[in-house]
Amino acid sequence: xxxxxxxxxxxxxxxxxxxxxxxxxxxxxxQSFFWYRQYSGKSxxxxxxxxxxxxxxxxxxxxxxxxxxxYVSLLIRDSQPSDSATYLCAVLERxxxxxxxxxxxxxxQP
Amino acid sequence: EPxxxxxxxHQVTQMGQEVILRxxxxxxxxYFYWYRQIxxxxxxxxxxxxxxxxxxxxxxxxxxxxxxxxxxSNFTLKIRSTKLEDSAMYFCASLQGVGDTQYFxxxxxxxxx
Numbered sequence: 370x371x372x373x374x375x376x377x378x379x380x381x382x383x384x385x386x387x388x389x390x391x392x393x394x395x396x397x398x399x400q401s402f403f404w405y406r407q408y409s410g411k412s413x414x415x416x417x418x419x420x421x422x423x424x425x426x427x428x429x430x431x432x433x434x435x436x437x438x439x440y441v442s443l444l445i446r447d448s449q450p451s452d453s454a455t456y457l458c459a460v461l462e463r464x465x466x467x468x469x470x471x472x473x474x475x476x477x478q479p
Numbered sequence: 480e481p482x483x484x485x486x487x488x489h490q491v492t493q494m495g496q497e498v499i500l501r502x503x504x505x506x507x508x509x510y511f512y513w514y515r516q517i518x519x520x521x522x523x524x525x526x527x528x529x530x531x532x533x534x535x536x537x538x539x540x541x542x543x544x545x546x547x548x549x550x551x552s553n554f555t556l557k558i559r560s561t562k563l564e565d566s567a568m569y570f571c572a573s574l575q576g577v578g579d580t581q582y583f584x585x586x587x588x589x590x591x592x
Contacts, residue, residue, distance in 0.1 A: 375484060403580065410581040412570050420578075457522065463556060465535040466524030467581060 371396050373460050375470035384477050388445040390473050392458030395439070401461040402434055404443045406454045407472065413457055417443065448477045481505045483584035485571050491590045492561055500556045500587045504573030507572065510574035511554045512581060515539070515567040521568065528554065562592045 372395040384389040387426070389405075401420050405413035417432040420426045425432045431444040441460075445452055455472040462468075494497050504511050512526040526536045528546055540547045545557045554573075558565055568588050572581040 469522040
């Protein structure tokens with residue numbers, strides 16, 4: 370049974386601070402890792418993808434992957450109120466369905 | 480920017496009725512997916528479709544479900560006899576090729592009464 374675990378939160382972060390979101394996964398053969406953002410009642414929106422160990426930066430977002438520890442994280446720098454949403458970690462083994470975590474509810478406090 | 484579209488945005492049906500949810504994937508994409516999200520729960524994979532056939536399906540995707548690509552643009556999910564527990568958001572996604580990213584449509588909210 371493929372599992373992706375996330376702390377459901379809520380995670381409350383002051384505006385301008387760094388938000389740190391974490392995810393672990395069970396399938397060691399997983400190859401691709403994604404962070405999606407989901408606003409209430411809306412569909413998942415891709416934030417970042419990462420495929421190899423290390424860090425990947427895109428604007429205010431940095432994804433980190435450690436395959437040995439089966440751990441993925443997302444850092445959001447200079448957090449804005451508009452970043453308030455649920456962040457979904459998703460994992461892919463092959464060209465098939467994504468396995469999602471339950472998501473972390475992030476609240477950015479103005 | 481190309482996007483995945485879904486119709487209808489909200490579907491209300493009576494238990495036992497058949498429903499068809501429609502999706503138009505991004506035009507040059509080759510892989511198609513359906514997911515569902517029950518209110519307050521995680522997004523769950525239902526089925527993937529490639530080269531006009533199902534490539535993978537989850538335990539949720541039982542005999543009540545079927546998918547079809549009836550023409551070059553539409554991708555449909557049919558639920559033959561809806562149950563109360565089928566009430567959920569249903570998301571379609573498409574992917575250009577292996578190693579690419581899945582892009583999600585806006586979803587169809589299915590309410591079974």
